[in-house]
Amino acid sequence: xxxxxxxxxxxxxxxxxxxxxxxxxxxxxxxxxxxxxxxxxxxxxxxxxxxxxxxxxxxxxxxxxxxxxxxxxxxxxxxxxxxxxxxxxxxxxxxxxxxxxxxxxxxxxxxxxxxxxxxxxxxxxxxxxxxxxxxxxxxxxxxxxxxxxxxxxxxxxxxxxxxxxxxxxxxxxxxxxxxxxxxxxxxxxxxxxxxxxxxxxxxxxxxxxxxxxxxxxxxxxxxxxxxxxxxxxxxxxxxxxxxxxxxxxxxxxxxxxxxxxxxxxxxxxxxxxxxxxxxxxxxxxxxxxxxxxxxxxxxxxxxxxxxxxxxxxxxxxxxxxxxxxxxxxxxxxxxxxxxxxxxxxxxxxxxxxxxxxxxxxxxxxxxxxxxxxxxxxxxxxxxxxxxxxxxxxxxxxxxxx
Amino acid sequence: xxxxxxxxxxxxxxxxxxxxxxxxxxxxxxxxxxxxxxxxxxxxxxxxxxxxxxxxxxxxxxxxxxxxxxxxxxxxxxxxxxxxxxxxxxxxxxxxxxxxxxxxxxxxxxxxxxxxxxxxxxxxxxxxxxxxxxxxxxxxxxxxxxxxxxxxxxxxxxxxxxxxxxxxxxxxxxxxxxxxxxxxxxxxxxxxxxxxxxxxxxxxxxxxxxxxxxxxxxxxxxxxxxxxxxxxxxxxxxxxxxxxxxxxxxxxxxxxxxxxxxxxxxxxxxxxxxxxxxxxxxxxx
Numbered sequence: 001x002x003x004x005x006x007x008x009x010x011x012x013x014x015x016x017x018x019x020x021x022x023x024x025x026x027x028x029x030x031x032x033x034x035x036x037x038x039x040x041x042x043x044x045x046x047x048x049x050x051x052x053x054x055x056x057x058x059x060x061x062x063x064x065x066x067x068x069x070x071x072x073x074x075x076x077x078x079x080x081x082x083x084x085x086x087x088x089x090x091x092x093x094x095x096x097x098x099x100x101x102x103x104x105x106x107x108x109x110x111x112x113x114x115x116x117x118x119x120x121x122x123x124x125x126x127x128x129x130x131x132x133x134x135x136x137x138x139x140x141x142x143x144x145x146x147x148x149x150x151x152x153x154x155x156x157x158x159x160x161x162x163x164x165x166x167x168x169x170x171x172x173x174x175x176x177x178x179x180x181x182x183x184x185x186x187x188x189x190x191x192x193x194x195x196x197x198x199x200x201x202x203x204x205x206x207x208x209x210x211x212x213x214x215x216x217x218x219x220x221x222x223x224x225x226x227x228x229x230x231x232x233x234x235x236x237x238x239x240x241x242x243x244x245x246x247x248x249x250x251x252x253x254x255x256x257x258x259x260x261x262x263x264x265x266x267x268x269x270x271x272x273x274x275x276x277x278x279x280x281x282x283x284x285x286x287x288x289x290x291x292x293x294x295x296x297x298x299x300x301x302x303x304x305x306x307x308x309x310x311x312x313x314x315x316x317x318x319x320x321x322x323x324x325x326x327x328x329x330x331x332x333x334x335x336x337x338x339x340x341x342x343x344x345x346x347x348x349x350x351x352x353x354x355x356x357x358x359x360x361x362x363x364x365x366x367x368x369x370x371x372x373x374x375x376x377x378x379x380x381x382x383x384x385x386x387x388x389x390x391x392x393x394x395x396x397x398x399x400x401x
Numbered sequence: 402x403x404x405x406x407x408x409x410x411x412x413x414x415x416x417x418x419x420x421x422x423x424x425x426x427x428x429x430x431x432x433x434x435x436x437x438x439x440x441x442x443x444x445x446x447x448x449x450x451x452x453x454x455x456x457x458x459x460x461x462x463x464x465x466x467x468x469x470x471x472x473x474x475x476x477x478x479x480x481x482x483x484x485x486x487x488x489x490x491x492x493x494x495x496x497x498x499x500x501x502x503x504x505x506x507x508x509x510x511x512x513x514x515x516x517x518x519x520x521x522x523x524x525x526x527x528x529x530x531x532x533x534x535x536x537x538x539x540x541x542x543x544x545x546x547x548x549x550x551x552x553x554x555x556x557x558x559x560x561x562x563x564x565x566x567x568x569x570x571x572x573x574x575x576x577x578x579x580x581x582x583x584x585x586x587x588x589x590x591x592x593x594x595x596x597x598x599x600x601x602x603x604x605x606x607x608x609x610x611x612x613x614x615x616x617x618x619x620x621x622x623x624x625x626x627x628x629x630x631x632x633x634x635x636x637x638x639x640x641x642x643x644x645x646x647x648x649x650x651x652x653x654x655x656x657x658x659x660x661x662x663x664x665x666x667x668x669x670x671x672x673x674x675x676x677x678x679x680x681x682x683x684x685x686x
Binding site for chain 2: 038208210266269
């Protein structure tokens with residue numbers, strides 16, 4: 001296990017170099033991508049790297065992209081942005097000016113996507129990204145950025161909708177969110193939606209990204225009698241939050257987290273304490289959509305798991321969709337001209353992908369929705385909208401799990 | 402509610418104190434601000450994680466093993482690397498420590514990946530309720546152990562020949578040499594003790610929080626703040642600094658919100674530097 005991981009890592013580094021130095025070949029469409037191979041975002045960054053590669057291989061296997069009767073292969077050019085937004089912007093510039101890539105794939109996380117999307121606009125090269133959902137990426141009038149994660153502000157809409165359907169319907173809700181760009185959008189959006197739906201938001205608190213201590217926040221939520229707690233943060237914070245809720249014996253009817261539940265190391269780190277925790281995602285492996293690259297979602301999940309040895313989550317599906325959108329758009333544009341391809345991407349209409357049908361809003365963000373997940377018996381299940389698994393609500397007390 | 406907040410703060414403060422103790426010791430004796438301190442805490446945490454995952458060893462047992470292992474690591478790093486810059490300007494030592502930090506963190510990232518890991522002890526979520534306040538068992542154990550390690554360190558420093566040698570080296574290098582203290586050795590041993598205590602803090606950290614190779618940076622910062630607040634050159638400094646920081650942070654995040662945790666720590670730091678430049682317990686120069 002250990003040496004396999006090491007090997008994978010070395011391979012990815014080698015690939016970085018291999019791709020960086022490969023000579024320009026005929027009939028190739030270069031997709032450039034600066035993404036986090038190292039640093040704090042590398043864990044999730046890797047999911048996108050895997051997906052981009054997986055989808056590109058699939059496109060090439062299927063004969064590539066047809067432009068003007070000629071077949072083109074996709075070629076990926078990767079750089080490591082070291083999880084640093086400034087570095088990312090610099091590398092995207094390098095991809096455009098030195099490597100002369102045709103189009104761009106996005107990095108992971110909203111904070112890194114913002115500066116690199118601005119570089120894309122400056123050079124008028126379209127960028128499709130699957131890893132940033134903050135409204136701050138899309139409200140700048142940037143015509144060259146397209147995102148396949150749904151609006152951050154809507155993330156918890158499905159969860160809140162789910163709550164209105166419970167009997168008795170909970171009244172008091174606590175919302176906690178990290179102070180990075182994405183989670184601020186999620187938190188503020190959730191508060192607006194909750195109030196619109198008639199919930200009382202008894203605690204609305206921002207914490208610093210990477211915080212490890214939630215005891216004050218949990219104590220407050222407990223004291224305020226919050227029946228449901230929504231947390232918008234990152235994996236490590238999510239694990240901390242659950243552990244400390246248990247330590248302080250805080251057991252609301254529903255505990256929902258944005259990032260965490262759908263990730264394997266969250267479940268591994270928490271063991272049985274992860275059970276019954278709610279999550280939210282723009283996609284789940286239980287869904288079934290027909291796709292252009294893969295027959296359907298289930299076929300994709302199977303092939304992906306066979307190849308990479310882990311279950312794909314919404315990050316992976318979103319990344320695969322990005323590549324599918326390029327193939328579709330380039331073929332419709334019937335040209336490699338960045339401007340024409342950009343227009344074709346914007347005009348994408350109901351494109352079938354294993355991630356769901358793709359349409360973009362005017363600001364470049366996908367028109368999508370999120371589903372409610374719950375960990376049942378160590379597995380992530382979609383519980384709302386109904387998919388055959390019944391939600392356990394309210395969550396059992398900690399000592400009854 | 403207030404009792405709960407205070408208890409949260411005190412329990413956290415104990416851990417802060419232990420974290421800072423190693424940094425304070427190395428700083429006080431060798432005048433090196435060990436930027437890599439957090440990385441040693443991280444190594445201690447991972448040692449515990451691996452003992453727990455591979456051999457099922459309880460963290461409260463393996464703490465001794467990780468302390469011994471990291472002691473030798475620290476000892477040799479001092480002897481063969483840091484020794485070259487002893488007595489050099491502060492900037493040079495900072496730079497070297499910074500380099501060591503980058504090296505350790507990236508090796509950890511390479512070998513252990515950036516995946517978040519956690520030590521799941523069976524008594525992980527247990528707690529007792531006293532006067533309406535919940536006391537998490539692991540945190541209480543970690544707190545008690547932190548105090549115990551501090552006391553042991555205190556006894557070593559004050560009652561043994563080694564402790565006196567370390568202190569005399571810190572106070573007057575020439576006089577220590579004249580009295581037959583092998584200063585080079587003392588430096589290596591001190592650095593080893595400093596990192597061993599960091600490893601102990603790492604072990605306790607791993608029991609309470611999830612761990613990852615990049616966890617160290619944040620902890621270096623906290624240790625630094627605690628060291629300054631408590632005051633250099635006294636064994637009680639980190640304890641006082643840690644507990645004060647823990648309590649104030651707990652109260653502060655309760656009143657002003659969690660996003661201000663770092664703002665609160667650094668405000669205290671600035672206030673202490675203005676009103677008591679040598680720390681709460683620091684001696685006058």
